Amino acid sequence: MDHYNTEDAIFALATAWAKSAIAVVRVSGQGCIGTLSRAVKGRTGERLNSTGTNRVVYCRLFNPKDGSDVDDVVVTVYRDGHGYTGEEAFEISCHGGLTVVTAVLQLMSDLGFRQALPGEFTLRAFLHGKMDLTRSEAVNELVNAQGRKGQLMALNRLNGALYRRIGQIKDIVAEIMSIVEVQLDYSEDEIGEDLTFPMDRLQKAIDDLGTIHDSYNAGRLYSQGARMVLAGPSNAGKSSLFNYFLKEERSIVSAQKGTTRDYIEAMCTIRGIPVRIFDTAGFRDLSESEIEEEGIRRSRSLVESADIILYLADSTDPSEIDRSVVHDPRCIPILNKVDLNDTDLEGFLKLSVATGQGFNELCDRICGKLTSDIAQADDGSLVIENERQREDLARAMASLRSAKLAADSGLPLDIVSMDIQEALEALGELTGEVTTDDILDRIFSSFCVGK
Numbered sequence: 272m273d274h275y276n277t278e279d280a281i282f283a284l285a286t287a288w289a290k291s292a293i294a295v296v297r298v299s300g301q302g303c304i305g306t307l308s309r310a311v312k313g314r315t316g317e318r319l320n321s322t323g324t325n326r327v328v329y330c331r332l333f334n335p336k337d338g339s340d341v342d343d344v345v346v347t348v349y350r351d352g353h354g355y356t357g358e359e360a361f362e363i364s365c366h367g368g369l370t371v372v373t374a375v376l377q378l379m380s381d382l383g384f385r386q387a388l389p390g391e392f393t394l395r396a397f398l399h400g401k402m403d404l405t406r407s408e409a410v411n412e413l414v415n416a417q418g419r420k421g422q423l424m425a426l427n428r429l430n431g432a433l434y435r436r437i438g439q440i441k442d443i444v445a446e447i448m449s450i451v452e453v454q455l456d457y458s459e460d461e462i463g464e465d466l467t468f469p470m471d472r473l474q475k476a477i478d479d480l481g482t483i484h485d486s487y488n489a490g491r492l493y494s495q496g497a498r499m500v501l502a503g504p505s506n507a508g509k510s511s512l513f514n515y516f517l518k519e520e521r522s523i524v525s526a527q528k529g530t531t532r533d534y535i536e537a538m539c540t541i542r543g544i545p546v547r548i549f550d551t552a553g554f555r556d557l558s559e560s561e562i563e564e565e566g567i568r569r570s571r572s573l574v575e576s577a578d579i580i581l582y583l584a585d586s587t588d589p590s591e592i593d594r595s596v597v598h599d600p601r602c603i604p605i606l607n608k609v610d611l612n613d614t615d616l617e618g619f620l621k622l623s624v625a626t627g628q629g630f631n632e633l634c635d636r637i638c639g640k641l642t643s644d645i646a647q648a649d650d651g652s653l654v655i656e657n658e659r660q661r662e663d664l665a666r667a668m669a670s671l672r673s674a675k676l677a678a679d680s681g682l683p684l685d686i687v688s689m690d691i692q693e694a695l696e697a698l699g700e701l702t703g704e705v706t707t708d709d710i711l712d713r714i715f716s717s718f719c720v721g722k
């Protein structure tokens with residue numbers, strides 16, 4: 272990617288490539304407004320071009336290349352230092368037919384603007400200091416948010432919550448660093464006795480980073496959805512429960528064993544958490560066909576990759592229980608059809624898909640298992656979902672732990688100081704004060720064009 276150059280003007284369709292009432296084309300770069308005014312009919316070109324604050328201009332665009340009319344549009348003008356990118360920029364709201372959009376995009380290209388790469392508008396916003404890296408990433412996370420909670424969490428980061436929190440922790444670490452440096456630079460006699468190593472502050476920084484770091488699991492759940500697999504012997508009621516979660520008859524249910532051959536997946540939400548739920552072929556030793564055996568093999572591999580396993584046993588026939596799955600920490604063992612046979616089985620949650628008995632408790636258990644890492648993941652709390660941020664936090668924590676160990680065991684202070692410096696660098700990378708082109712490439716190439 273060679274787009275660290277911000278000298279030229281870039282353009283992109285900011286809305287989806289689909290017929291709609293209005294489409295928005297975005298352009299950013301020095302001199303772009305003057306260039307556009309050459310394609311505006313009548314005197315409105317002058318209004319567009321006149322200096323002053325941001326404005327909105329209604330005008331007709333034409334293509335100076337062949338004189339053809341393009342569309343009647345509304346142009347929102349952002350002067351230098353304003354707008355999303357912090358550069359001179361404008362947005363054209365045109366009619367949303369695809370032929371109109373094509374003509375507007377052609378005009379942008381004919382005027383000499385360059386087609387933007389994915390994430391290039393946000394990259395420019397970052398390079399011009401309009402936002403730090405955590406906020407740039409939140410833009411993408413907000414666009415891709417799966418549910419309301421994930422959206423609120425991304426919005427919180429976009430408002431700078433993560434940036435500010437990291438800033439506070441960085442201040443503590445920088446303060447520790449300055450104390451260490453004073454001790455390195457002056458002898459004990461010169462400093463006096465009151466300057467001791469701030470072990471408590473160091474531990475606080477480690478704990479605070481740990482809280483944000485540990486929110487990653489929940490953040491990932493809310494952004495990508497948890498994988499929940501229904502497993503168990505055939506005929507236990509897996510497909511019935513699958514349909515119950517989805518509130519529709521998606522999977523075939525029958526009293527015959529081996530009804531579900533291949534797995535079926537669908538999205539649902541449980542207490543606001545997006546969940547990808549899988550119905551699988553029942554485990555059976557004496558399968559009657561090669562196809563069913565392949566289905567069972569697929570079920571086992573889904574079980575391996577699950578975040579949560581709902582293992583169903585049949586209360587009328589509890590003989591076929593697979594103990595290796597039941598004892599898995601990701602598993603919730605369930606005894607289904609208790610309406611037919613109301614018995615207890617140790618460690619199994621009693622359920623009847625037929626009557627709904629036990630279903631609420633099951634949802635509580637699922638929710639508890641999925642959010643045990645951060646029960647506090649309520650709207651407004653700080654949660655991360657980004658692997659890069661998690662890695663930087665882990666690095667900062669590891670360096671601070673190593674500094675603490677070195678200080679505890681009385682190692683020379685320059686070793687402690689090196690560890691603290693490394694932690695500061697990791698935190699600097701997290702917010703984007705220290706970046707390499709590689710990091711920027713990785714982040715912005717995952718954006719959509721026009722963002």
Ligand SMILES: Nc1nc2c(ncn2[C@@H]2O[C@H](COP(=O)(O)OP(=O)(O)OP(=O)(O)O)[C@@H](O)[C@H]2O)c(=O)[nH]1
Binds near residue numbers: 512525552554626
């Ligand atoms: N009485 C009663 N019947 C149930 C209950 N849950 C499921 N059944 C019945 O049990 C039979 C098997 O249900 P399925 O949902 O097809 O079972 P499965 O586990 O998907 O079976 P396979 O796909 O063959 O592995 C059907 O006749 C269901 O109507 C329940 O809670 N109570």
Ligand SMILES: [Mg+2]
Binds near residue numbers: 553
């Ligand atoms: Mg089934």
